[in-house]
Amino acid sequence: MLTGGAGITPAMSMLRYLYDMRATENEVIFIHSARTPDDIIFRDETLLMSKQSHTKVHYVCAQHAEPGMENGFLSKEILQRIVPDIHDSTILTCGPTPYMDAVKSMLNEIGVDMNNYHEESFGDPSKRFNPGGATPKTLDLGCSESTTKSDSPRFHEDNATSEIPDLAADTEDCTVRFSISNQTLTYSPQETLLQVATRAGIAVATNCQMGLCGTCKAKCTAGNVVMDTTEGLTDEDMSNGYVLTCVGRANGLIDLEL
Structure with a gap:
């Protein structure tokens, strides 16, 4: 094996x-x-x-x-x-x-x-969210530090019985800012960060889409992200602000290095 x-x-x-x-x-x-x-x-x-x-x-x-x-x-x-x-x-x-x-x-x-x-x-690759027309440069692993420093983000891991928290009613608060791609999108409560990035045409390396492999992790430099699981992240990843985009949802305004 x-x-x-x-x-x-x-x-x-x-x-x-x-x-x-x-x-x-x-x-x-x-x-x-x-x-x-x-x-x-x-x-x-x-x-x-x-x-x-x-x-x-x-x-x-x-x-x-x-x-x-x-x-x-x-x-x-x-x-x-x-x-x-x-x-x-x-x-x-x-x-x-x-x-x-x-x-x-x-x-x-x-x-x-x-x-x-x-x-x-991990499933049929043709059915994964990663869009064919996404920008290849957003997969550059050298882009690791944002030019703008901000407060450390807060993370929360849901358990199996919890529900996704109510998000702010103000549309301006329901926003993801992609710092590398220089794009800003609003999101709906059920959307994962991977889905939001896909709508923006941003390429995100992805595999299992269950929060296990860690392939889709991205650095969150500000805001609150709720994740169904953190299995695919190490303690070091967490302390450095990384989140799993496939099972992570924004709660309010966040900045993401994608």
Whole structure:
């Protein structure tokens, strides 16, 4: 099993089943890629499985890899070293689209029979909000600091039973200002920041659209954002003012670096 970021979620269902059934007829090699060790989802649970079952667990961290982990990004060299019999293996993959594209490219280079390859995606890309005519420059990761400093934004995470708060009746207060694109739009109470950006033709990198992968995060420099979940954000992201646009809704006037 090869997973990246939030793509570990469906794999965990299979790993738990195999663990609960004490399955021994198949050897399972699980390789998970994450930004840092702190970003590894289900780390304790997968390590426990590796100690008490036939599942072998490996982690690949782009940064700050700990002893026993692979440092950097998944490569064909890492795959062949960890799975020497990969040509005889069934390969199950889930993760962001760029991750799965990279995995397929590696497997093709190694000469793996792609009939043995199976993947689960985050849904039909054609149905995602990211607009085809969006401005490419808004995806520039170098644009990280706004030229205008403002008060630190406030964040709130909804739970499953809470409702989206009533927004200010004044239209001027129901406004998102996109500082990089130099656009200002009003929004309706149910709209996510991703949907508002889409209406403005602003390109936002996006994958799961469930608040899990963190791909769509953007920096909020002023205002109050309500998020359904903060699963896709690290503590550092939160302290630096980042929000998840796919599950975040503005509450009043906000400034967003997009």
